[in-house]
Amino acid sequence: MARVAGVSQASVSLVLGGKWHGRISAPTAERVREAARTLGYRPNLAARNLRTGSARTVLLVVPSLTTHFFAGVHTGAARVAAAHGFSIVLYPSPAGVGPARDPFASAPAALDGVLASSMAAQALTVLRGDRLPLVMLDSEPDATPGTATVNLDIADGVRQVADHLLGLGHRRFLHLRADVPSWTFAQRARALEERLAAVPGATLRTAASSMTADHGRAAVEGALSAPGPRPTAVVCDDDMLAVGAYKAARRLGLRVPHDLSVTGVDDQVLAMALEPELTTVRLDAELTGERGMEALLSVIEGRAPVTHDIPVELVVRGSTGPAPRT
Amino acid sequence: MARVAGVSQASVSLVLGGKWHGRISAPTAERVREAARTLGYRPNLAARNLRTGSARTVLLVVPSLTTHFFAGVHTGAARVAAAHGFSIVLYPSPAGVGPARDPFASAPAALDGVLASSMAAQALTVLRGDRLPLVMLDSEPDATPGTATVNLDIADGVRQVADHLLGLGHRRFLHLRADVPSWTFAQRARALEERLAAVPGATLRTAASSMTADHGRAAVEGALSAPGPRPTAVVCDDDMLAVGAYKAARRLGLRVPHDLSVTGVDDQVLAMALEPELTTVRLDAELTGERGMEALLSVIEGRAPVTHDIPVELVVRGSTGPAPRT
DNA sequence: GCCCCTCCGTTTTACGTATAACGTGAACGT
DNA sequence: ACGTTCACGTTATACGTAAAACGGAGGGGC
Numbered sequence: 219m220a221r222v223a224g225v226s227q228a229s230v231s232l233v234l235g236g237k238w239h240g241r242i243s244a245p246t247a248e249r250v251r252e253a254a255r256t257l258g259y260r261p262n263l264a265a266r267n268l269r270t271g272s273a274r275t276v277l278l279v280v281p282s283l284t285t286h287f288f289a290g291v292h293t294g295a296a297r298v299a300a301a302h303g304f305s306i307v308l309y310p311s312p313a314g315v316g317p318a319r320d321p322f323a324s325a326p327a328a329l330d331g332v333l334a335s336s337m338a339a340q341a342l343t344v345l346r347g348d349r350l351p352l353v354m355l356d357s358e359p360d361a362t363p364g365t366a367t368v369n370l371d372i373a374d375g376v377r378q379v380a381d382h383l384l385g386l387g388h389r390r391f392l393h394l395r396a397d398v399p400s401w402t403f404a405q406r407a408r409a410l411e412e413r414l415a416a417v418p419g420a421t422l423r424t425a426a427s428s429m430t431a432d433h434g435r436a437a438v439e440g441a442l443s444a445p446g447p448r449p450t451a452v453v454c455d456d457d458m459l460a461v462g463a464y465k466a467a468r469r470l471g472l473r474v475p476h477d478l479s480v481t482g483v484d485d486q487v488l489a490m491a492l493e494p495e496l497t498t499v500r501l502d503a504e505l506t507g508e509r510g511m512e513a514l515l516s517v518i519e520g521r522a523p524v525t526h527d528i529p530v531e532l533v534v535r536g537s538t539g540p541a542p543r544t
Numbered sequence: 545m546a547r548v549a550g551v552s553q554a555s556v557s558l559v560l561g562g563k564w565h566g567r568i569s570a571p572t573a574e575r576v577r578e579a580a581r582t583l584g585y586r587p588n589l590a591a592r593n594l595r596t597g598s599a600r601t602v603l604l605v606v607p608s609l610t611t612h613f614f615a616g617v618h619t620g621a622a623r624v625a626a627a628h629g630f631s632i633v634l635y636p637s638p639a640g641v642g643p644a645r646d647p648f649a650s651a652p653a654a655l656d657g658v659l660a661s662s663m664a665a666q667a668l669t670v671l672r673g674d675r676l677p678l679v680m681l682d683s684e685p686d687a688t689p690g691t692a693t694v695n696l697d698i699a700d701g702v703r704q705v706a707d708h709l710l711g712l713g714h715r716r717f718l719h720l721r722a723d724v725p726s727w728t729f730a731q732r733a734r735a736l737e738e739r740l741a742a743v744p745g746a747t748l749r750t751a752a753s754s755m756t757a758d759h760g761r762a763a764v765e766g767a768l769s770a771p772g773p774r775p776t777a778v779v780c781d782d783d784m785l786a787v788g789a790y791k792a793a794r795r796l797g798l799r800v801p802h803d804l805s806v807t808g809v810d811d812q813v814l815a816m817a818l819e820p821e822l823t824t825v826r827l828d829a830e831l832t833g834e835r836g837m838e839a840l841l842s843v844i845e846g847r848a849p850v851t852h853d854i855p856v857e858l859v860v861r862g863s864t865g866p867a868p869r870t
Numbered sequence: 871g872c873c874c875c876t877c878c879g880t881t882t883t884a885c886g887t888a889t890a891a892c893g894t895g896a897a898c899g900t
Numbered sequence: 901a902c903g904t905t906c907a908c909g910t911t912a913t914a915c916g917t918a919a920a921a922c923g924g925a926g927g928g929g930c
Contacts, residue, residue: 226880231918243878263653264593265916268885273590275652283618289610296634305633305652310626326601326631327589327652431816461817468819490757491787491814493794552910557888569908591886594915 223253230254234261264327273327276514279309279334286486288335290503291355291510295333298511304330331518333510337400351517355510358401359525366513366523368506372402372483373409375499375530376453379481380413382497382532383451387541388479389420392441392449394434394459397426403455406483410453423449427459434462435469442470442478450478450541457482457489460496460537475539485533494536501530549579556580560587590653599653602840605635605660612812614661616829617681617836621659624837630656657844659836663726677843681836684727685851692839692849694832698728698809699735701825701856702779705807706739708823708858709777713867714805715746718767718775720760720785723752729781732809736779749775753785760788761795768796768804776804776867783808783815786822786863801865811859820862827856 220227225246232238233250242250253259267273278295280288292306299306307325322329332350336357354367383391393410396403407424414420423444427437434454442448454460460482464474472478474494482489485500509526517523546553551572558564559576568576579585593599604621606614618632625632633651648655658676662683680693709717719736722729733750740746749770753763760780768774780786786808790800798804800820808815811826835852843849 227917228880228882228919229878231916232879235918237919240876241878246878260648262594262916263651264590264597264599265885266918267590267653268588268594268887268915269917269919271590271885273652283609284612284615286610289615292609300650303649305650307631307633307652308622310622322586324626324631325589326599326633327593431813458813458817464817464819487757487784488814488817491784491790491817493790493819553887554889554911555909557886558909561888563888567908572908588886591915592888594885594917595887595889597915 219253219257219259222257223250225250231261267327271328272330273305274303275305275307275325275327275329276511276518277309277321277325277329277332277334278306279321279332281335281337283308286488287484287501287503291335291507294504294507294509295511296507297504298508298515302515304511304515331514333514336402337398351514353510353514353517353523355506356402358405364523366517366525368510368513368526368528370402370501370506370528371530372499372501373405375483375501375532376406376409377413378530378532379453379497379499380410382534383453383479383481383538383541384417384420386479386538388451389417389541390447390449390451391420391422392438392452393422393424394438394441394452394454394463395424395426396429396455396459398429406455421447421449427462429456429458431458431461431465434459435465436462438463438466439469442466442472451538452478452480454480454482457484457486457496457498460498461488461492464492464537475537477542479538479541481538489533489535492537497535497538498533499530500533502528545579545583545585548583549576551576557587593653597654598656599631600629601631601633601651601653601655602837602844603635603651603655603658603660604632605658607661607663609634612814613810613827613829617661617833620830620833620835621837622833623830624834624841628841630837630841657840659840662728663724677840679836679840679843679849681832682728684731690849692843692851694836694839694852694854696728696827696832696854697856698825698827699731701809701827701858702732702735703739704856704858705779705823705825706736708860709779709805709807709864709867710743710746712805712864714777715743715867716773716775716777717746717748718764718778719748719750720764720767720778720780720789721750721752722755722781722785724755732781747773747775753788755782755784757784757787757791760785761791762788764789764792765795768792768798777864778804778806780806780808783810783812783822783824786824787814787818790818790863801863803868805864805867807864815859815861818863823861823864824859825856826859828854 220230229242230250232242233247238247283289296306309321310324332352335355352365356370357367359369395407414422423441425437425441427433438452452463454463460480463480467474467478474480482496482498485498489496489498506528513524546556555568556576558568559573564573609615622632658678661681678691682696683693685695721733740748749767751763751767753759764778778789780789786806789806793800793804800806808822808824811824815822815824832854839850
């Protein structure tokens with residue numbers, strides 16, 4: 219390469235690295251670029267990484283990419299990373315069985331930082347101790363002081379849901395919880411409890427289910443068949459659970475929203491596919507990924523850790539209506 | 545590291561690389577491992593990659609991870625890659641706007657091979673010319689002779705759909721095409737046409753739509769409102785388009801499946817969420833990813849390219865029923 | 871004439887690993 | 901006693917880059 223261009227190897231590095239101004243004349247620089255073009259020359263990344271001590275690579279830790287939300291997070295994070303010349307490597311689904319794998323074993327090169335979802339708790343225990351820049355997504359604000367976090371204010375979304383349903387006259391609520399031990403779900407439960415505690419006459423039942431439509435259906439069917447006055451609104455931790463609520467309602471002969479109002483969280487494509495379309499809390503997954511990656515790159519580049527808040531938005535559609543008269 | 549273990553650097557490499565049998569005594573090997581453990585020593589990946597000339601890394605080219613199918617492909621591919629000590633780097637969504645980016649610019653290290661979906665056509669033009677091992681997913685069998693392919697026999701799935709509907713007495717069909725210029729969709733259209741051409745009295749209309757529920761609805765609504773005898777079955781290229789068909793049916797006052805049968809392709813979570821549940825062609829995305837990665841690793845390791853066929857399966861649910869009497 | 875500066879490059883070095891090539895005692899066969 | 905093998909490690913080298921250190925030629929100031 220250097221031979222073809224008729225210059226030294228160092229000049230090649232300077233030109234292709236874009237740091238030649240004032241050191242290499244314009245014609246020579248052009249000659250180097252031309253030679254690189256005709257040869258199809260690409261700098262050896264391994265050598266570059268060895269020399270610079272960095273591969274400009276970041277680890278993204280999420281439970282599963284098949285979850286709509288995390289796929290969106292990846293998309294947003296990847297966009298920002300690419301814009302800064304960084305690459306993303308995914309931590310292989312810790313949600314799968316087996317012990318937490320060594321996150322570094324999955325990377326093709328040294329890591330500059332870690333962007334981790336709070337739902338991937340297993341991996342974090344592995345990551346502690348390595349002094350890598352770390353940014354948490356949707357984690358408890360003061361859980362890890364000093365590290366940047368990107369916080370989705372889902373609690374606020376749940377409060378909006380509660381207010382919306384209260385405004386429609388609902389007083390008897392069923393909360394369909396995702397039985398995943400994660401702060402994000404605990405937060406939702408607490409927000410709903412607190413909001414309803416402030417309303418005289420409001421009651422709250424709780425059911426828990428794994429995050430599939432079928433388990434959700436069973437849980438809701440059980441809770442709605444229990445003795446006592448039946449809840450008129452089901453607040454679900456997730457759109458997929460809301461599908462379960464729809465199915466339960468159908469089996470029990472209840473119409474949505476006439477007899478039973480249902481809400482979700484996420485606003486997946488699912489929400490618009492349902493009939494009636496689902497009232498739900500929209501989470502902007504891509505924005506979450508973007509902000510997370512921006513925060514992480516800030517830390518990597520030595521700036522102070524910032525904390526972002528991602529606003530959420532209640533999207534009212536057809537699955538919520540006035541509470542039925544008793 | 546070598547100092548701490550009281551041994552030469554070469555011995556460290558041998559022991560940690562697992563190639564010490566017969567060259568290093570067991571006690572010494574143990575001493576090295578012990579030292580590595582206490583120091584938290586990790587081999588420098590950049591140096592290793594430079595020395596070995598490989599980063600054991602593969603590029604996965606898919607249009608978008610937010611598409612359910614491709615997220616599944618990634619999951620399967622990642623599982624196999626991890627089992628062989630390989631890493632996956634994703635090519636950043638070529639479906640996005642802008643010119644095709646340099647795939648190698650997104651990688652943190654040198655690539656050993658490429659696993660590409662046929663739907664990411666843009667990227668392929670970039671990849672041609674680089675003599676990297678390449679495996680295509682769901683691409684036209686003889687499009688790239690010599691390269692391994694993993695073929696989803698969706699044409700067969702469509703034929704099963706046609707036979708299923710014909711058996712239910714349907715004769716007037718509407719094909720809702722995804723207007724994406726990809727071989728996989730062209731293949732579906734051809735299979736349906738050929739199958740119906742063999743049935744006297746069978747008719748086929750076609751509508752095209754981008755892959756969103758709303759556009760699908762509009763396309764189906766238009767096609768069903770056109771003059772002439774109305775189709776009684778809508779065969780959709782995708783589950784998302786089937787959602788559009790449901791919505792169109794509702795707007796036109798048609799019940800599924802009583803007045804209109806609907807089918808999809810994919811079997812996303814969506815399919816079970818719909819009411820009635822969707823009859824669709826199940827594609828095993830994870831298996832596709834696994835087979836694809838296995839084929840690619842074979843080529844990388846110097847074995848002959850193999851071609852796999854992934855079977856598809858018609859899943860009959862509630863969205864198809866007997867053709868209405870005229 | 872001498873010193874100093876600027877411009878344009880080159881020479882050299884270090885990064886940390888994998889592995890080929892090279893000892894070095896001790897045991898062993900004859 | 902002497903070559904041969906074996907078991908166990910070490911020394912030395914190359915990978916391709918980034919960047920610090922180092923000129924050399926030409927020009928300007930005094």
